[in-house]
Amino acid sequence: MKTIVLANAKGGTGKTTCAVNLSACLALHHGKRVLGIDLDPQGNFGISFGVDPRQLTHTAYHLLTAESPDVRSYVKEIKPNLHLIPNAIAPDLENRLEASHNRDSLLRLRLRALKGSYDYVVIDTPPAMRTATMNAIVAADEVIVVVDCGFYALYGLTDLMRQIARVSDAYEKDDIVIRGLLNMFNRGQNLDRDVKTEVGEFFGGLMIQTIIHKNVKIAEAASASQPIIEFEPTAPGAFDFLKLSKELLSEYEPETQKRSATRAK
Numbered sequence: 340m341k342t343i344v345l346a347n348a349k350g351g352t353g354k355t356t357c358a359v360n361l362s363a364c365l366a367l368h369h370g371k372r373v374l375g376i377d378l379d380p381q382g383n384f385g386i387s388f389g390v391d392p393r394q395l396t397h398t399a400y401h402l403l404t405a406e407s408p409d410v411r412s413y414v415k416e417i418k419p420n421l422h423l424i425p426n427a428i429a430p431d432l433e434n435r436l437e438a439s440h441n442r443d444s445l446l447r448l449r450l451r452a453l454k455g456s457y458d459y460v461v462i463d464t465p466p467a468m469r470t471a472t473m474n475a476i477v478a479a480d481e482v483i484v485v486v487d488c489g490f491y492a493l494y495g496l497t498d499l500m501r502q503i504a505r506v507s508d509a510y511e512k513d514d515i516v517i518r519g520l521l522n523m524f525n526r527g528q529n530l531d532r533d534v535k536t537e538v539g540e541f542f543g544g545l546m547i548q549t550i551i552h553k554n555v556k557i558a559e560a561a562s563a564s565q566p567i568i569e570f571e572p573t574a575p576g577a578f579d580f581l582k583l584s585k586e587l588l589s590e591y592e593p594e595t596q597k598r599s600a601t602r603a604k
C-alpha cells in the first residue's frame with residue numbers, strides 16, 4: 340500500500356484535480372485498488388465524484404477525531420476499485436483535531452487497519468500547512484507538490500519543503516519522496532516556460548517528467564463530477580493524466596509495467 344499526497348500551501352494549483360484524475364487513472368485504467376482521502380474540508384475531492392458533502396455523517400474529520408473508529412465505515416465505494424473517504428466543512432471537528440493528543444499522526448494510525456486492502460492511497464490536502472496537511476505528510480510515502488504555471492509559482496515552496504523535512508525528521512521518515520509536478524502548463528506562454536525552468540531548478544532531479552497542460556476539458560469534467568478519462572477520454576487532459584499514472588507506476592511497479600508493455604505489443 341503506497342500513500343501519495345498532493346500538496347501545496349497555495350490554493351488553486353490543481354491539487355484536487357490531480358488527486359481526482361490520478362486516482363481515477365490508477366483505479367479505472369490500471370485496475371489498481373485505490374482509496375482516495377479528502378483532507379480538505381471544502382470537500383472537492385468527493386464533489387468531483389458526485390458526493391454531496393452536506394449529506395455526510397462520516398467524514399475524514401470524523402475519522403481523525405473519533406476514538407477507536409472502525410475505519411471501513413468511513414469508506415464510500417465510488418466505483419469498483421475506487422473508494423473514497425470524503426470530507427466536509429466542520430469547524431468544531433477542525434478545532435477538536437487541532438487540540439488532539441498525537442494530532443499529527445492520527446491518519447497514519449487509522450490507515451494501519453486498511454493495510455493490504457488497497458494498492459494506492461491518494462490524499463488531497465487543503466491549501467494550508469495545518470494539522471490536516473501534517474497528518475497527510477506523516478502518513479505519506481510520497482508527497483507530490485502540485486505547482487501551477489503563473490505568477491508566484493514558487494511562493495511558499497521553501498516553507499513547505501522545510502515543514503516536510505521537519506515532519507520526516509520528527510517521525511523518522513527517511514524514505515519519504517518529495518517531487519514537483521507542473522500543472523496548467525501552456526506551451527505558448529513565455530511566463531510558463533520561465534516558470535518551468537524555475538520550478539525545475541527548485542526541485543532539481545526531483546521533477547515528475549509528465550507535465551499536465553492547461554486543458555479546459557479538465558475543468559469541465561470536474562463540473563460534470565467525472566474524471567477526465569471518463570468525461571472525454573480523447574481530450575489532451577486525459578492523455579496527460581494517463582501519462583502521469585504510467586510514469587508513476589513504472590517507478591512504483593517496474594516489473595508489472597514491463598510485463599503489461601510486452602503484452603500490449
Ligand SMILES: Nc1ncnc2c1ncn2[C@@H]1O[C@H](COP(=O)(O)OP(=O)(O)O)[C@@H](O)[C@H]1O
Pocket residue numbers: 349350351352353354355356357383466522523524551552553554555556557558559561
Ligand atoms: N490542467 C488544468 N487545466 C485546466 N483547468 C485546470 C487544470 N488543473 C486545474 N484546473 C482548474 O483550476 C481550478 C483549481 O484547481 P483545483 O484542483 O481545485 O486546485 P486546488 O485543489 O489546488 O485548490 C479548478 O477550477 C480546476 O478545474
Ligand SMILES: [Mg+2]
Pocket residue numbers: 354355356379383464465
Ligand atoms: Mg483543492
